[in-house]
Amino acid sequence: MRTKDEQKKEALFKATVKLVNEIGFAYSSVSKIAKEAGVSPSTLYVFFQNKEDLLISTYVNIKRAKGRAILSDFNDSLPIRDILRKVWRNTFAYISHNPDKYQFIEQFANSPYVGLVDQKALEKHYSPIIEVIQKGIEQKIIKKAERPYLVAFLFQPISYLANPRSCEGLELSAGDIDRAFDMAWDAIKR
Amino acid sequence: MRTKDEQKKEALFKATVKLVNEIGFAYSSVSKIAKEAGVSPSTLYVFFQNKEDLLISTYVNIKRAKGRAILSDFNDSLPIRDILRKVWRNTFAYISHNPDKYQFIEQFANSPYVGLVDQKALEKHYSPIIEVIQKGIEQKIIKKAERPYLVAFLFQPISYLANPRSCEGLELSAGDIDRAFDMAWDAIKR
């Protein structure tokens, strides 16, 4: 028997991201995705159970990779502000290197599909950040507020600033990114 | 009859919002929307050119209504902080009274459909806010930063906090909302 071609799976992920970004979930048909990936529509079913499985797998795949990228060189012993700034910078770095993947997960997260994903399991990949925030609260460096409020000000503005749909043409230099972080820090610091 | 017409159009808007939220753009077919609205699929074409027109009209319709709601009792002569807090409060009020409409525009704004809408024209409905921010910068009350940065911290967190998809079950009291505004204000104030 032949061996499964992982390149094809990768090509399918890539084609899914590209098409969903360009024409949306509604028009990203299985046959279009397969054609974009250079395989037969039926081959898609060798790698994924069905269309839903393909979409969810693509999403989970990217989310995990993003988590890993953001937490690379995570150093628990730095000051809290420095840790969060590092995360902030990594996030922008990831997004600028993978704008299409980022756009995909944003669109996915705002679609009914997201209800089919085990969010709890995915959040585990981001738990070190949550723990840092918690520590900041305990050390009275960060405002005593429920987690969603802090997450909202620490990470939500990124969705806007890095998204070409909302900020097309906005160039973000390293300085801009750090200054934006200062604003985020002002929002959450005590 | 005029009245009956408008009722049907309104029913179609409502059905569109409901179905798109529940099953997404991909599965919200014209016939399903028509059935939900209690009219024939062909009647839909009396009011809208095609499906795209229906979706875009629904989006623009809500966006405008939201703009009006947020800027109701807008008072130019108040202190800048008070004006923005009023806008902030109005935004949460609108969302809590129209969670489905809000969810629809969030999903729409994160889909390729949004590219078909004249964003510039829509933004006019929100220009008084932009002017207030501009005034704040000139009066050195607000940080001197490009507009997207300020918008990102002033309004983007709301998307997260008010969205049941990200913060399901989070109850926001009037006090919570004001404290969240304090964080936004800390981010943008000088």
Next chain:
Amino acid sequence: MRTKDEQKKEALFKATVKLVNEIGFAYSSVSKIAKEAGVSPSTLYVFFQNKEDLLISTYVNIKRAKGRAILSDFNDSLPIRDILRKVWRNTFAYISHNPDKYQFIEQFANSPYVGLVDQKALEKHYSPIIEVIQKGIEQKIIKKAERPYLVAFLFQPISYLANPRSCEGLELSAGDIDRAFDMAWDAIKR
């Protein structure tokens, strides 16, 4: 609006019978049936919920028509033997005039599809015959046996004799048919 075209429904019934007889259930696809009937595959769904519904409707339709044909000029007051011979003759008449319809219901009745049909409801169309047999038993003209035994010898041989699959080329004259009935009568009479 247009009015539903009953001719199309009739054409679909006819095409179903023809194709299923020629190539079997397995290869009688919706599109082939539609093409044979001269309508679009999607038009089929205007008249039937799905393929299953089409097949079952075709079966039930024929079964009812056959029941009516067999029981036409049913006369309760004749001697029992004459009544049953009339039914026997009518059955052969129906089959020879509708060999394709007959073949279809035979094939259907020997497929798993038959499990989806409410047999009890269908049998009502044949109840006068059952009652005659019952009367024959009571009058000690017919052997005292459970109903299936009598039905098996009265009607089952017809399936064989009239079926071109088993008796291709067998010509049945009026005399042949009556002689065959004599054999059936010998089997069940006291």
Next chain:
Amino acid sequence: MRTKDEQKKEALFKATVKLVNEIGFAYSSVSKIAKEAGVSPSTLYVFFQNKEDLLISTYVNIKRAKGRAILSDFNDSLPIRDILRKVWRNTFAYISHNPDKYQFIEQFANSPYVGLVDQKALEKHYSPIIEVIQKGIEQKIIKKAERPYLVAFLFQPISYLANPRSCEGLELSAGDIDRAFDMAWDAIKR
């Protein structure tokens, strides 16, 4: 190894019978049959040329086995009635021990597939019975009628009585079977 081969072939026959009975020809795909048999779909093609070959082989296989079972302990020297009663009893015995195989050949025989089988060749397995009937006619014990008429009354009722699709729940004791034979004999005897 020879043994292993035959086991797989046998498993494929068995799986074919089971699936075709349960879901019909239309839905009995090669891959489902292979999975049911515990082999790979491609292995199926080691034993059979294609799907058609598998189905026909299954049919012919069973038909032959049934012929052998029915004619076991065939004794030419017994009285004709006794010979036929023996065949009759053997047939019921075979069916009650192999209801699934029996159902398969009934369904197959009522499908267009049967046209692909060389019936003449198969009938040879049953020729001793035909000869007995012929002898009966010559000895003026059996009615002088063409063969199909006699076959129809001698064997067709069995299809009905033994088929769970038509006579679900009908229990046939040895006495019942013999009484049914008496009816068949009444039909064909002079």
Next chain:
DNA sequence: GATGAATGAGTGTTCATTCAT
């Protein structure tokens, strides 16, 4: 103005079969 009938184009998916190992 409003409708159900009708359809060509397209959907997601499974099929029988072949290929490479």
Next chain:
DNA sequence: CATGAATGAACACTCATTCAT
């Protein structure tokens, strides 16, 4: 010998839209 990978063709069915009334 036996297999899982791979696929073009076909499947049942739904789509957005138009037509006739």
